[in-house]
Amino acid sequence: MALLDALAARLRQIVGAENVISDPAELATYDCDGLTYHRATPGVVVLPDTAEQIAAIVRACADAGVPYVARGSGTGLSGGALPRTDGVLIVTSRMRRVLDVDAANQRAVVEPGVINLDVTRAARPYGYYFAPDPSSQQVCSIGGNVAENSGGAHCLKYGFTVNHVLACEVVTPDGEIVELTEGPGYDLLGAFVGSEGTLGITTKVTVRLTRLPESVRTLLAGFDSMERAGAAVSAIIADGVVPAAIEMMDALSIEAAEAAVSCGYPPGAGAVLIVELDGPASEVDAQFERVKELCAEAFELRVAADDVERGLIWRGRKSAFAAVGRISPDYIVQDGVIPRTMLPQVLARIDAISRERGVRVANVFHAGDGNLHPLVLFDGSEAGAGERAEEVSGRIIDLCIEHGGSITGEHGVGIDKAKHMPRMFTGEDLDTMQMVRCAFDPAGLCNPGKIYPTPRLCGEVPGRRRGVHPLVESGKADLF
């Protein structure tokens, strides 16, 4: 603790005493991110205002050998911003200036604490928006989006955060401020985006802005069964249509959404599909007619007449996670990916597992890209229920791996899924990824313990050996 106290004193010099939190009660409010079942009270919280301050904080941590974690709005769902009890939590929420909107060059420059939707708000008067739209976009920060490579319902057509970031100013674990750009040289920007805060802290982000579409058409289709809804998705993709979004919900998630927000989805539906097209009116009109034909198996088809009706259609879907709270005291939000064509088999297996273990699973997903968000329901007050839900949730991830998919499509690995990494990747794969880590953060102080279950000791570079490993120098490790 003496170490942290001394460090806190130095942090006060850097940012001013009012921007350093060390009161236990206040610290406790930062003990988790959006994944609340992992908790750790940070040793110290610091609220910097500039890149230079962050660089000084990182240097102070490096000097003291103290780990640090960056946090934006704290909405992440994999514990990527889980603090360290023995470390510093660097919160970027004060850095929320939109520095520039350059419509002629289709870009904006923002600080990391800027809220995702505020980028769109700043760009809209010029006819532009920021395309990545995670469900938490009203509160999540751009710095967090960069760390997690956030997606959203519309990334089927528009891609992820990494496809919309043109440059990042970054404080490296050395405490240097560097600019990562599209070129020339290695694509360090591409490696940094989505590295879950383990390669440095972004202090300024240049994002690409996307022209607002001339036309947006949205339909809601009610189907008897998931099979029929899934077949419609396959038919749409096979026809060469690239919708802005295709979302699917099953009966249980529809029930939850109705209970929570009365979204008025077709009664008795075994599944609903939301299909949205956007783009030039002449394209969208032609393709929308085609999509309606391809949804012929639906027993009810509703087309949004205007933005209000579109908002109603989306309301049920966007509220789905929270809505499940209406039908179950507790739940786990899972995030896995399968090749889209495997959807029928995997849904059947999830259903079988659910029945076998007596655990209800509500299915909500980005059907266009095979990104599943099963909600595993349980009652924490019931003995063993949490463990059973965990087991079912884990078996769903097994299914994703078995079917050639991924353990996470958009929530990240964080602390929550590090244990699954060795099942998706070989030891050699993980070792190779961590070479990047060793290049950026040889001392392993920048958000340690996330993504990779076992850290690589960066001194073990075969061949050349330069200098003394920081862990050796600090007396924490020896090389044999």
Place this chain on the structure above:
Amino acid sequence: MSALDALAKACEVRPGEDGDAVQGVTPSYVAEPATVAEAAELMRAAAEHGLTVVPRGAGTKMHWGAPPDGCDLLVDTRRLHRIVEHAAGDLVVKTEAGLALDDLREALAGSRQQLALDPLPPGGTVGGVLATGTAGPRRLLYGSARDLLIGVTVVRADGVVAHAGGKVVKNVAGYDLGKLFTGSYGTLGLIVEAAFRLHPLPRATAYVSATAADAGQALAMVQALLGSALVPTAIEVDGPGPITVAALFEGVPDGVPPRAEAACALIGGRTGEGPPGWWGRLPEGEVLAEVRALPTALADLFGGLGGAARIRGSAGRGVWHVALPADGADDVLERLRRHGSAVVLAAPAGVRLDRWGPIPALPLMRRVKDQFDPEHRLAPGRFVGGI
């Protein structure tokens, strides 16, 4: 065991010939692995014997980048030419790195799908387009190789096979090594497999083109197209004298004509089914450079060219290729660098140029290189800062 014997245990190996020379450096050996396992054994053998290694696909861009400091072993990837998996319903393909892009295009066309990358220059392999990170006109809508790549298999300098990403489009598990390897010119490892997201082939296309009186008017035309909601797939400019602005529209048969007509009205152009003759080709000259600048810097770039240079590229994205005479090239590059980055892709032997210009984050790049290739045996000297 001699180096040749060790390499020959892995796969077919022959002595290098003059025709194999990489910018004047003739390799001692040329190896042609036919499987990932052979490639891995080859790289292990090269590591044990401390050999410098340069990969080659179809060889269309071997004159790009700086000459290698050494090339004991040239790895010809063209026998790694299989399509590992084409999941048409998932719009995903996984191939080996030596597959010719033309062959891939033909194979995907049967399913009315495409890898939305324009090879520059034409020809080339999957591995080559990744290693050089090139992209043509359609980068405006689809992005470049790094945006389409969803998974990669590489053989490291020590012969270890490593994967990153996967074969699903949406995936954030682990570091994205694919992006790191894209555009790395063989300096981090040997790319042996790649998985890409695909796009449907458009059912209709139209090109719109117009001649601009000067660079200022060309900029205004580009801005009009870029700021419209017409969603061009590409906006290209070629010049100077005359300066042509051209755009590509893709979509459905009922959708494309009205968009092309609206674009014609915006820029005072004419529409046609075929592209201008220069479309999707590199400009020709002694020195070839890739320039990146803000789209609004168009007129400034034209102003900085000087007499005999030619510039062509994605005006919408601000990524250009410039061809210029070797004489005075350094001055032109210096002027272009006032507005962005300018990297010399190709230059005649013996011409001394500042190939790279300022490289932000170069020390970090060196550390990445040291991790992946601590002995600096992979394509040594070919990349930024002598990496």
